[in-house]
Amino acid sequence: MDLVRHLRYFVAVAEELHFGNAAIRLGMAQPPLSQRIKRLEEELGVRLFDRSARQVRLTEAGRLLLGEAREIVARVERLHELARGGAGTVLRVGVPPDLGAAVIAALIAGFREDHPEVRLAPAETWTADQVTALAEGAIDVGIVRHPVTAPGLHLGQVLARRHGVLLAEDDPLADAAEVHLADLAGRELLMPPREGEPGLHAEVLAECRRHGYVPPQVHEGAGLGLVLAGAAVAFGPRQEQPGLAWRPLLGSPITGRVSTAWRTGTAEVAAFAELAVRILKERAGMVDEGAGGPAGTARRVSRRPGVLA
Known part of the structure; x- marks a missing residue:
């Protein structure tokens, strides 16, 4: 085997x-x-x-097993990368599994164009696992969701994007101009795994309860198969896909927020953090929310130009 x-x-x-x-x-x-x-x-x-x-x-x-399996797979991929490309600089990056192939491709292409001497090695992993991997030095920089608890880590500029509701195209609510959270009563909800995104889970479910929507069951995963089947709804940005309908939420009560995160600042990390802001704005429709730093404090900038401490 x-x-x-x-x-x-x-x-x-x-x-x-x-x-x-x-x-x-x-x-x-x-x-x-x-x-x-x-x-x-x-x-x-x-x-x-x-x-x-x-x-x-x-x-x-x-x-x-999951954490160990990810590490084994990543290390084997790293060995293959070294064998193919020699001992050049590699920047190991964590990205959310549902960030989108087009956004990840743009990050890779943009970084390659600006820094051809450095190869970007993205790994799809949820926020909680990224925080652990950053602390252990398994990755160099990540794109994490907020709210996030990350003692000792530095957080880059926070970007935000208002979320609507994703429904099967034959759901009666697909005919509405906009949907109130309470209108989703009785519908099951699909979200990223609680263990991977604990802050997101707590925040979104609290907002749902506040607006009169208590999902009878919460499914966990990154794909939209359950939504396409009409078995659940999900929150997210607008997207076009056969069989899928997206509708804005009345009052925009749910917002997705992300930022880069790192433990040790280098020129490559700083370059990626800057590129990520640009790509997420251009390709994912995100906008500025504010700037952060080590969790709970202001961002620190190294005296070396272009290097985040």
Whole structure:
């Protein structure tokens, strides 16, 4: 068994918490993906997922394995990168799994154009895992969601984007000009994993309750398969996709906020932080909200030009 490949499959399913969405992300059919996860469970002698007709959840063994699996996959990819490209400078970057392929591609292309001597190595991972990876030195800089608790880390300029509601195109609310949160009563909600985005979960669900919407069930994952199937709704920016409808929320009660984060400032980190602000504004429709720094304090700037401390 190719253990690294199977761990890569495991990480995709663990981040999506949906076998169909993970299969799409990996570019493969769902049945062989399910078979390979089963083979990995047999090899390790543990059950990694609790599966039901409506939801997939990590078991305790799965949660313990996830961090190690990500690290193993990242290290193997790093070895391949070094073998292909020599010992040049690599900037390891964490990005949210649902940031969008076009935005990630623009970050890579923009950084390559400005700094051809440095190769950007993005890894898709949620905020909580990025904070851990930054603290451990496994990545150099990340794009994290707010609110975020990050003692000892520096936070870049905070950008914001108002979110609407994503619905199946045949949902009756798709005919409305705008939707009040209370109108979503009875509909289940799809959100990124609570363990990966604890601050986002708490903030969004509190705002939903404040406006009269208490989802009967909260699903976790990055793909929109449940929304397209009419089994759940989700919050996010406007997007066009067959079978999907986006409607603004009355009063814009839900806002997505992100910033870069790093532990040690270098010229490469500073360059990425500056580029990320530009790309997120141009490609993701985000706008300035303010500037941050080490969590709870002002941003510190090194005396070396262009280097964030």
